[in-house]
Amino acid sequence: MLRPVPDTDGAPFWEYAAQGELRVQACAACGELRFPPRPCCPHCQSFESAWRPMSGRGRVWSYVVAHPPLLPDYAARAPYDVVVVELAEAPRIRLVGNLVGGAGEPLGSLPPESVRIGARVQAVFHDGLVQWVPERP
Amino acid sequence: MAAGSGGLKDATALVGIGQTPFAKRLPEDERTLACRAVLAALDDAGITPGEVDALASYTMEETDEVELAKACGFGDLTFFSKVGFGGGGSCATVAHLAAAITAGQASVGVAWRSRKRGSGPRPWTDTTVQLPTPAQWTRPYGLLRPADEIAMLTRRYLHEYGATRDHLFNVALACRNRANQNPAAIMYDRPLTREMYMASRWISEPLCLFDNCLETDGALACVVVSAERARDCRRTPVYVHSVAQSLPAQHHGMVNYWNDDPLTGPAWSAARHLWKHSDLAPEDVDVAQIYDAFTPLVLLSLEGYGFCGRGEGGAFTEGGALETGGLLPVNTGGGGLSEAYVHGFNLINEGVRQLRGTSTAQVPGASACLVTAGEGVPTSALLLRS
Ligand SMILES: [Zn+2]
Numbered sequence: 001m002l003r004p005v006p007d008t009d010g011a012p013f014w015e016y017a018a019q020g021e022l023r024v025q026a027c028a029a030c031g032e033l034r035f036p037p038r039p040c041c042p043h044c045q046s047f048e049s050a051w052r053p054m055s056g057r058g059r060v061w062s063y064v065v066a067h068p069p070l071l072p073d074y075a076a077r078a079p080y081d082v083v084v085v086e087l088a089e090a091p092r093i094r095l096v097g098n099l100v101g102g103a104g105e106p107l108g109s110l111p112p113e114s115v116r117i118g119a120r121v122q123a124v125f126h127d128g129l130v131q132w133v134p135e136r137p
Numbered sequence: 138m139a140a141g142s143g144g145l146k147d148a149t150a151l152v153g154i155g156q157t158p159f160a161k162r163l164p165e166d167e168r169t170l171a172c173r174a175v176l177a178a179l180d181d182a183g184i185t186p187g188e189v190d191a192l193a194s195y196t197m198e199e200t201d202e203v204e205l206a207k208a209c210g211f212g213d214l215t216f217f218s219k220v221g222f223g224g225g226g227s228c229a230t231v232a233h234l235a236a237a238i239t240a241g242q243a244s245v246g247v248a249w250r251s252r253k254r255g256s257g258p259r260p261w262t263d264t265t266v267q268l269p270t271p272a273q274w275t276r277p278y279g280l281l282r283p284a285d286e287i288a289m290l291t292r293r294y295l296h297e298y299g300a301t302r303d304h305l306f307n308v309a310l311a312c313r314n315r316a317n318q319n320p321a322a323i324m325y326d327r328p329l330t331r332e333m334y335m336a337s338r339w340i341s342e343p344l345c346l347f348d349n350c351l352e353t354d355g356a357l358a359c360v361v362v363s364a365e366r367a368r369d370c371r372r373t374p375v376y377v378h379s380v381a382q383s384l385p386a387q388h389h390g391m392v393n394y395w396n397d398d399p400l401t402g403p404a405w406s407a408a409r410h411l412w413k414h415s416d417l418a419p420e421d422v423d424v425a426q427i428y429d430a431f432t433p434l435v436l437l438s439l440e441g442y443g444f445c446g447r448g449e450g451g452a453f454t455e456g457g458a459l460e461t462g463g464l465l466p467v468n469t470g471g472g473g474l475s476e477a478y479v480h481g482f483n484l485i486n487e488g489v490r491q492l493r494g495t496s497t498a499q500v501p502g503a504s505a506c507l508v509t510a511g512e513g514v515p516t517s518a519l520l521l522r523s
Contacts, residue, residue: 004273042387064292064344065341065342066285071281080279082285084394112342117296
């Protein structure tokens with residue numbers, strides 16, 4: 001499977017994820033959240049940033065179900081879902097991920113037909129990656 | 138002419154087009170194919186290679202300016218330009234040449250595309266070379282291919298506006314029907330039916346096989362000169378009426394999920410510029426060549442370029458609107474979906490054929506043609522007139 005190849009702006013996101021935390025880059029001057037991470041704030045041009053913890057709650061904004069031809073590791077898991085999740089506290093921050101049956105379960109572990117736009121999901125962490133599981137009522 | 142507005146309007150013209158055969162596999166390499174297409178375009182124009190002094194291409198082009206100039210026997214080059222963002226750059230090549238010629242930096246410009254994606258490698262299969270910055274946020278999760286990235290937007294589009302797979306099929310069918318009329322098209326003799334479409338295999342749901350372009354070997358080129366010079370060329374000039382490039386504010390490339398409104402892509406801002414510098418409006422366009430690496434890009438572009446309202450792209454395709462004789466015939470050579478996928482360059486040449494009156498699916502009396510480059514990525518567009 002492919003591992004993230006972080007750039008300097010993105011590295012903190014992955015370091016927090018490895019510790020089981022979902023954090024999003026925010027401007028230290030005006031407070032605006034931004035994703036993907038970048039060197040300065042598009043609203044006020046400040047170069048100071050902070051990494052703000054998120055609740056990990058979100059909703060499925062869209063999803064696909066990928067079928068081969070795919071890279072071999074991924075083809076072995078296909079068909080699998082890939083989701084875009086909008087964060088509950090910042091709907092315009094959207095993260096690509098996979099909806100899985102439970103924390104630590106692999107890509108493709110949830111039947112793709114159970115994915116719906118608008119479904120409430122919760123972030124979990126496994127092996128340095130953010131995963132998404134259906135929110136338990 | 139008012140400064141800063143309309144300076145390029147009809148100031149230059151496309152006077153030559155050339156291409157190689159299109160196939161899944163051609164024996165010659167990209168450089169050779171590029172030379173063949175360029176020399177064919179110059180011959181079509183009746184201009185000798187020694188007169189060429191400007192070149193424009195776009196990224197993911199394997200043949201560089203030095204090699205092309207040396208092999209084809211060009212004169213001293215005084216302008217050369219390579220536009221970024223792959224398929225978004227096709228129309229920008231003509232735009233850059235038009236600007237250079239209008240500004241007096243050159244007099245005979247050639248743009249080209251040579252590609253072996255039918256038999257050669259595809260960038261998404263290479264695990265060591267990451268695509269630009271968004272890759273770290275997407276590829277580990279198995280969002281690997283352009284088809285996956287566009288399918289994500291498509292699912293949201295279908296959900297938000299009630300468009301259906303039948304609307305996507307309308308796009309695929311219009312392109313295939315036109316390809317069935319075009320002997321140069323890869324899908325010349327292969328009709329498509331709704332049954333075939335609905336039963337085809339998924340690539341990335343909601344996109345199936347027929348929503349995806351054809352990976353192709355082939356090369357194309359065109360020649361741009363001043364409107365004044367064009368009057369002495371062999372063919373009827375096709376004027377470059379208006380041009381646009383667009384990289385909208387806060388845009389993120391093809392993985393466009395991080396804008397405030399991911400369903401209004403670069404087409405929208407390209408269109409604002411294009412129409413602002415034009416004497417024409419969308420209703421004046423007789424025929425359109427719309428970048429179709431994937432069927433949903435046509436729906437998004439119909440909205441972006443103002444042929445219908447937001448969310449109405451699906452409904453616009455109903456009733457044969459995109460077919461010959463319809464409201465807006467599109468991709469009359471077969472497009473990337475059914476003629477050849479050569480990063481959209483075939484759409485430029487087909488636009489020229491329509492305005493010369495020599496298309497294999499000629500729109501009677503066509504006098505204005507929109508040509509667009511890739512939607513979803515930083516893009517470009519041309520409005521051509523006869
Ligand atoms: Zn700020």
